[in-house]
Amino acid sequence: MRAHEAGALHAEGYGGPPQWLPHPTDVMELLEPLWAETVTRDDQGRLTVGGVDVVSLAQEFGTAAYVVDEQDFRTRARAFRDDFSAPFVPICGGADVYYAGKAFLCTAVAKWVLEEGLCLDVCTGGELAVAQRAGFPGERIALHGNNKSVAELRTALEYGVGRIVVDSFDEIDRIAALAAELGVRAPVMVRVTVGVEAHTHEFIATAHEDQKFGFSLVGGAADEAVDRIVAHADHLDLRGLHSHIGSQIFDVGGFEISARRLIALHVRIAERHGLHLPEMDLGGGYGIAYTSQHDPMTPADLGAQMADLVGREMRAAGDVPAPRISIEPGRAIVGPSTFTLYEVGTVKDVEVDRGSLRTYVSVDGGMSDNIRTALYDADYSCTLASRSSDAGPRLSRVVGRHCESGDIVVMDEFLPADIAPGDLIAVPGTGAYCRSLASQYNHTPRPPVIAVRDGRARVIVRRETMDDLLALDMGE
Template identity: 70%
Template sequence: MRAHEAGALHAEGYGGPPQWLPYPSDVNALLPQLWPADAHRDADGQLVVGGVRAGDIAAEFGTPAYVLDEADFRRRAQAFRDEFAAPFAEIGTGLDVYYAGKAFLCTAVARWVGEEGLFLDVCSGGELAVAKRAGFPAERIGMHGNNKSSAEIEAALEYGVGRIIVDSFHEIERVAQIARRLGVRAPVMVRVTVGVEAHTHEYIATAHEDQKFGFSLAGGQAAAAVEAILAASDALDLRGLHSHIGSQIFDTAGFEVAAGRLLGLHAEVARRGHVLPELDLGGGFGIAYTSENTPMAAHDLGAGLAEITRRTCEAEGVAVPRISIEPGRAIVGSAGYTLYEVGTVKEVELGGGGRRAYVSVDGGMSDNARTALYAADYSCTMAVRASEAPPMLSRVVGKHCESGDIVVMDEYLPTDVRPGDLLAVPGTGAYCRALSSQYNHVPRPPVVAVRDGRARLIVRRESIDDILALDVE
């Protein structure tokens, strides 16, 4: 590949649409895989989710606003609980579904998770506090984190969490010491780095050796961690092994390699006389953000992983342990969208006769950091009206003082998009509110739950007073 001497921005073909983005035959169409199941346009062209029109959301709660379809969230949770689990029942074992709270967690969501019979993953004292506030059953909570503080470990053990996933030898010692002081036996799992590089962004691939998580299989580190826990059996109860290979994964190939290596260690421990009852295969199941993505259905994913587990256990000569998985994005991601108001529109020349519209909205990287952080792609659509204007290649950008403040890198919007229009960006239920910031001292948006034609706040909008309240003069 040759580079242009004046830089990449001047290279032939720069600025055109990506290959996966087709020129739309209908700029108003909603791609079903990107939206909650009931999303549609009404007779006036308004976007309707959960029976609530986008314009009504903006009028009552303002913009930007995260909108979360409660029924769709519950439907996806149920699919993992029932459809994903069914193939595991067929091979004679049970499946526990841990909702990964890091994707998005608030008191209401924790209650939804509990009511649907799922378990809950937390990875900080703050997430644990939300679970406690929601009255989430302690025995159905798993505690993650590569550097849990003593205070966080103590809070988890005092609440009685069902498992702590240990991540280092220092942490094994720390958990054991606190457990002895509290007079309890801490249930733990060993996070194993299995040496699998998932086909995803470098920062969300979590099972190759050169990164911060877990005990590597290479050189016997994971086996040594198992021995250290067994040696402290007065304070630690080893429940099993855990692996997580990354996020936004669309097939089972990486899981097959990971499960094989993880079950190899599981079998080795069993041959030494310690049959571990559980095995956690992690999460990372992908969702559709654009037409480029084709996620697998819950049942198909479950069938693939169940067959991998059955076949590997048979080859290792061990009984199939109880399995757990950790979907977060796959439950909440497509259940949410973000609603923005357009502030300005400008067109720029791309060279070669091409043009792009820059559509600035009243949010940006403070409410969705993923585009800047991971070069993530999103889609968007006009939210309160349909348009008969021809499509134009557009880039939706935020209001922050950064050229990288991009919400949607490439999308076709109608040429008559104008200030005051509302835009909706689907697929923002996961890792948008969770990763949000107060950059430029911009208050964070509210989270509005919609269901059966009703909208209610589950996280209120932050105010300037909230931001100033932290300042100490």
Template identity: 70%
Template sequence: MHAHEAGALHAPGYSAAPEWLPWPDDVNALEPGLWPRTVTKDDEGVLTVAGVPVTAIQQEFGTPAYVIDEDDFRARARDFRTAYDAAFADVGGGADVYYAGKAFLCTAVARWVREEGLHLDVCSGGELATALRAGMPGERIGFHGNNKSAAELEAAVAAGVGRIIVDSHTEIDRVSALARDRGVEVGVMVRVTAGVEAHTHEFIATAHEDQKFGFSLSGGEAFAACERIVARPGLRLLGLHSHIGSQIFETSGFELSARRILGLHARVRDELGVAMPEVDLGGGYGIAYTTQHSPLTPTELAEQMAEIVRRECRALELDPPRVSIEPGRAIAGPSTFTLYEVGTVKQVHVDRAATRLYVSVDGGMSDNIRTALYGADYSCTMAGRRSDAHPVVSRVVGRHCESGDVVVRDEYLPADVRPGDLIAVPGTGAYCRAMASQYNHTPRPPVVAVRDGAARVIVRRETIEDLLALDVADA
């Protein structure tokens, strides 16, 4: 591509479609692997989930709306649990799967996680309260965070959480004081930055040294944290925790991280005389947002992770500890799509040879900040009818007063897309509702769960009254 003083979009020969985006044989067809398991299109081109057409969802619940396939969510949770149970059956103490509450959490989802036999990761007092409200046993909860408040730590100890992942020497002392005051023993894990670079966006890579999480492995801080815990009353050193990032598609980074983490595990055994029973190797497994992405299956991940642990423990002459992993978005993400209604459509000339269709919907960066924040890619489909029009390169944008308010940067939609059409965006179950805002004083959408031909609200839509409720009118 030749340079142009006005930028790449104006260079000769520019195509509005990115190279990775394939030309669709049928613009109405659903891309396999991007949608929840019960999602199909009927003969009229209407998207259905668990037998419920999205036109009925729009009529009853409005748009925008997050639509979660409950059976898909539960199946993904079971897939990870059974895959790791099988792969680690002969590896030390077995394995636990922790659902990441930060991906998306509400009372119903926490209850599904409990019922499917998973553990639950929380990183705030609000997430902890939600887990407890759903009946999640304290011993199946882990509490993360680099700056937990005194009140949050007290709530965690009172709830009997199974492990607090400590992130600073100050926090070690605080948890020890709480344990002493209550006369209990608190299980803690040490968050370790292993110095492993995950191949992901810098904002969601979490194991390199120069960032806020954890104790450095290379600087000796992680071992010093273990020493401090062993010396403090009321604390039980359960093990080490490492998380190298998110949206990861291969296990090579986990192999290096496990080698370093288990090496410290062996050092603690040899020098401090403590045989830690657990290790958490993190997760953050990737999902398919577009045709660019090819995630590993839970079985592939589990078998590869088990072999890594088996091999590294053998080299260190270490009895394999009980392993825990955190699939992150891999459970919640693919289980949900967002349903929008088109408001306006306009054709924009990118240059003299290329155009792009701008399709404005009734949501945007307030319900999905990831495109604006990370440059994340999403796919979409027209969801309310079938079209015989030819495909055109389109950009789905939101209603907010920001030029960066983009939901789907590049996708082929029918040329006759028009106001009133429905657009569905898959892969929005993780970090979309969880990071949603009220930007431009826009009420946040509801979460609608669908199962066995019935739809119900599990998180209601915010109203203008909700927006005004926090204002102190006479201040």
């Protein structure tokens, strides 16, 4: 792209589709990897999920709305529980899967996670409160966070969480003091910063040294954390080591380095302290398909490759017993299970490059219900959801209703040229970090979450109201 005196946006070639976005032969075709298991089109071209069409959903629940395919969620959970875990059976008896509460959590989802035999990862007192409300067993909960409050730690210990992932020297002393006060022995894991730069956005890469999480292997901080925990053995039960290298990851290369370094520390602990730690968490953050450029691995393939590299490293370690492995798939369970349903409000053609037009499609949501495009330059896809169309494809940008030029939902997508106000648009892959990161920007009520299964739709998180928006406003 050549420079232009008026700025990059005026340079030759600006305004065309990105290289990864193909020109469609059928603009109404659904790219299967992007959509939940039961999503299809009916004979009128309407998107359906769980046997319910989106026009009916919009009429009953309104838009914008998050729509969850419950069957898809459960299928993905079982795939990690069974297919991922199976290759680890000969090594350590299997693998435990921790669902990421931060991706999306509500009482109904916590119950699904429990019913499908997974564990739960929470990182705040609020997420823990949801787990408690759902009756989630404490021993199957992990508490994360780089700055857990005393109140949060106390609640976790009183509830009997199965692991607290320790993130700082201050926290070691804090947990030890609380455990002594409560007369319990707190189960802890050490979060290790393994020095791996995952191939992902810099804000979701979490294992390089210069960031806020964990104890670095460089300089011996991780070893010192272990020593301090062992010194508090009366009140702290060191369960194992934990690492998380990032999110939206599509290969196991970084995990191989991470596992090698974690296992080396695991062996050092056995040699120095005579402790054979029973657990090791390799993190996860596995990627999903947001657009045609993404090609995620299946849980079975991930499990096979991860088990192979763990097995190799444990054999090289000699006689040290293999710890029970656990992983945190992150967005990979809930992310693809959900799409966001919007109604089109305005359509505007804008000349962007010497006669080239881009169509701006404004919807009744935006950065308040999906901040990821603005926050991470995330790419999304979308489709016309409420009817069929024979019109040709037109490069479009789906934007929100907020008072920000950066309020973009889908940066680039081909939509039918006859897209019009009143049409419904569906954006797939919005189950993770969209409702969780949602805000009330511009005093906009947050959308509901609608679960659909076997022809039945129900609200699992209700839509906020204007009364909700004003409830905390004291008036003067």
